[in-house]
Amino acid sequence: MIAIQFEFTADQYERQCEFQAFVDSAIIPYAGRHDKEERICPEVLETLRASGYLGAMLPKAYGGMGLDYVTQGMLNEQLGRGCSSVRSLLTVHGMVALAILRWGTKQQKDDWLPKLASGEAIGALALTEPHAGSDAKSIETTAELTDDGYILNGQKKWITMGQIADLFLLFAICDGKPSAFLVERSCAGFTSKAMTGLLGARGSMIAELTFDNCPLPTTSLLGQVGTGLSHIALFSLDYGRYTIACGCVGLAQACLEASMNYASQRRQFGELLQEKQLIQKMITEMTVNVKAARLLCYKAGYLKDVGDPDSIMETWTAKYFASTIVTKAASDAVQIHGANGCHSDYPAERYYRDAKINEIIEGTTQMHEWLIASQEIRSYHVDSR
Amino acid sequence: MEENKAKIKQFLMRFIRKPDLDDDDDIFALGFVNSLFAMQLVMYLEKEFAIVIENEDMSLDNFRTIHRMLAFIEAKTSAK
Numbered sequence: 001m002i003a004i005q006f007e008f009t010a011d012q013y014e015r016q017c018e019f020q021a022f023v024d025s026a027i028i029p030y031a032g033r034h035d036k037e038e039r040i041c042p043e044v045l046e047t048l049r050a051s052g053y054l055g056a057m058l059p060k061a062y063g064g065m066g067l068d069y070v071t072q073g074m075l076n077e078q079l080g081r082g083c084s085s086v087r088s089l090l091t092v093h094g095m096v097a098l099a100i101l102r103w104g105t106k107q108q109k110d111d112w113l114p115k116l117a118s119g120e121a122i123g124a125l126a127l128t129e130p131h132a133g134s135d136a137k138s139i140e141t142t143a144e145l146t147d148d149g150y151i152l153n154g155q156k157k158w159i160t161m162g163q164i165a166d167l168f169l170l171f172a173i174c175d176g177k178p179s180a181f182l183v184e185r186s187c188a189g190f191t192s193k194a195m196t197g198l199l200g201a202r203g204s205m206i207a208e209l210t211f212d213n214c215p216l217p218t219t220s221l222l223g224q225v226g227t228g229l230s231h232i233a234l235f236s237l238d239y240g241r242y243t244i245a246c247g248c249v250g251l252a253q254a255c256l257e258a259s260m261n262y263a264s265q266r267r268q269f270g271e272l273l274q275e276k277q278l279i280q281k282m283i284t285e286m287t288v289n290v291k292a293a294r295l296l297c298y299k300a301g302y303l304k305d306v307g308d309p310d311s312i313m314e315t316w317t318a319k320y321f322a323s324t325i326v327t328k329a330a331s332d333a334v335q336i337h338g339a340n341g342c343h344s345d346y347p348a349e350r351y352y353r354d355a356k357i358n359e360i361i362e363g364t365t366q367m368h369e370w371l372i373a374s375q376e377i378r379s380y381h382v383d384s385r
Numbered sequence: 386m387e388e389n390k391a392k393i394k395q396f397l398m399r400f401i402r403k404p405d406l407d408d409d410d411d412i413f414a415l416g417f418v419n420s421l422f423a424m425q426l427v428m429y430l431e432k433e434f435a436i437v438i439e440n441e442d443m444s445l446d447n448f449r450t451i452h453r454m455l456a457f458i459e460a461k462t463s464a465k
């Protein structure tokens with residue numbers, strides 16, 4: 001068992017302050033617009049590129065920031081506090097960048113990592129299909145090997161940033177086995193259709209993607225045929241899950257702060273709401289849950305930084321807890337706001353809609369309940385043998 | 386070699402219910418491991434033996450048995 005370090009380094013502390021100030025000034029003022037317009041404002045994309053945060057997860061050698069996982073967690077927490085759609089962008093973009101860093105050939109790394117680090121290219125992850133969600137093994141998109149490369153056919157759905165991404169980390173069946181490919185937006189036979197009308201994280205610029213006899217060079221295969229899910233998707237989704245868990249902590253923190261602000265101003269029955277014990281109970285639950293979720297995230301981040309294999313399960317745990325407490329926190333935030341919680345004049349209703357998405361993406365709540373229990377039962381029986 | 390073998394076995398025993406696991410038992414064919422295991426094993430081997438498992442090393446054949454893992458670590462560390 002590995003203990004975790006609770007004390008931040010001076011650099012981590014400084015970064016945390018920097019991220020907080022960035023989100024307050026450059027993200028929060030736009031979050032309502034992202035929700036209404038169902039897109040990330042071009043000026044926010046520009047600010048993100050200039051900030052270097054799109055390369056937060058990449059080493060400096062490729063133009064990234066070379067941040068450790070704990071610090072990346074802080075960044076995602078702050079972005080989650082400000083705007084779930086912007087946090088989603090960083091999640092999917094990072095999943096692509098890290099998969100290439102981890103499993104790419106030298107050529108693939110040289111071709112893509114500097115562009116992803118600077119934000120010149122935006123990455124997106126294309127796994128889900130109309131008939132394959134939680135059961136990722138049943139994807140139907142195929143990549144057929146020919147003399148000139150691969151021919152890609154199929155459809156992907158719900159792809160975050162699918163409307164603007166330049167590069168897709170796409171999963172397809174090749175030779176009967178799940179495999180990963182790097183597919184450029186410019187490839188022949190590719191079309192994307194914007195999807196609107198999402199419940200929450202509405203600025204995620206979701207799209208449905210169609211690949212109709214797309215020719216791919218052999219160099220577009222990432223990793224080996226057959227390792228698409230076991231190594232590449234799992235590795236990418238592990239980072240995705242971690243950043244979502246941290247984003248949920250930030251969103252729950254935003255719910256708590258909005259609730260405390262409102263309860264300190266609104267008077268009923270001659271008293272401020274914050275004096276009412278039933279309101280205090282909700283604030284207590286939010287406070288405690290946010291703190292617990294944050295600690296789970298720090299633990300997962302720390303274990304990633306030291307390369308511990310337990311970090312994978314700790315990330316599942318953190319994402320499960322953080323995504324379930326944030327839906328409760330957001331629901332309570334709406335409750336505390338009363339009618340004002342049901343209207344877009346206050347952010348609580350957006351938080352409420354954004355929160356729920358986290359129980360669907362990167363493994364639904366039920367997938368977490370299935371996996372965490374089976375893993376725990378397995379290790380219990382192994383330990384008590 | 387014996388020390389490395391003991392370390393690997395100890396790690397595998399956290400996931401595999403077969404105390405008498407043989408050095409040549411195919412852990413994937415035996416069906417003991419779940420979908421997370423491949424990544425957990427990669428992380429473990431990299432951390433414990435200070436190696437980097439790259440694209441060209443991904444073949445499951447390198448990791449099927451304790452013997453193969455030992456040979457793989459040996460090849461990786463001697464190539465450094």
Ligand SMILES: Cc1cc2nc3c(=O)[nH]c(=O)nc-3n(C[C@H](O)[C@H](O)[C@H](O)COP(=O)(O)OP(=O)(O)OC[C@H]3O[C@@H](n4cnc5c(N)ncnc54)[C@H](O)[C@@H]3O)c2cc1C
Nearest residue numbers: 125126127128132133134158159160360361362364366367
């Ligand atoms: C906002 C948003 C962004 C997304 N972004 C991306 C993206 O960028 N890339 C991408 O590839 N995908 C993306 N997705 C898709 C997402 O990953 C899937 O929605 C998710 O994996 C669940 O799949 P599904 O929607 O098909 O639900 P299903 O798998 O059909 O599940 C429906 C319900 O049944 C439950 N269920 C399923 N199987 C079981 C079981 N064995 N036991 C118990 N319950 C079960 C589920 O938990 C869920 O409650 C996104 C989705 C949303 C909403």
